[in-house]
Amino acid sequence: MFCGDPLSAGYEKCTDQMALFALASMIPAALALALMVTAFTAPSTRRSPALRTQTLGFSLLAWGIAGATYIMGGLPSF
DSSP: OOSTTTSSHHHHHHHHHHHHHHHHHHHHHHHHHHHHHHHHOOHHHHHHHHHHHHHHHHHHHHHHHHHHHHHHGGGOOO
C-alpha cells in the first residue's frame, strides 16, 4: 500500500479507497473459491468433464475479476 506521506493531503482518502477496493475484491474471490471447490467435489462435475471445465473457466474468470478489482484500488496511489 503506497499512498505517499501520511501527513500529506488526500492520504486518508487514498487509504480508504484502497481498503474499499480490497474488500470489494473479496466478493469475486469468494465466488471463485466456491466454484473451484465445486468443480472438484460436486458429483455432477466429477461425472462430466465438460461441466468441470466450464466451472473451472468461470472460476478463472472470477479470479481475474477479483485481481483486476484489487489492482484498480491501488492505481490512484501511484
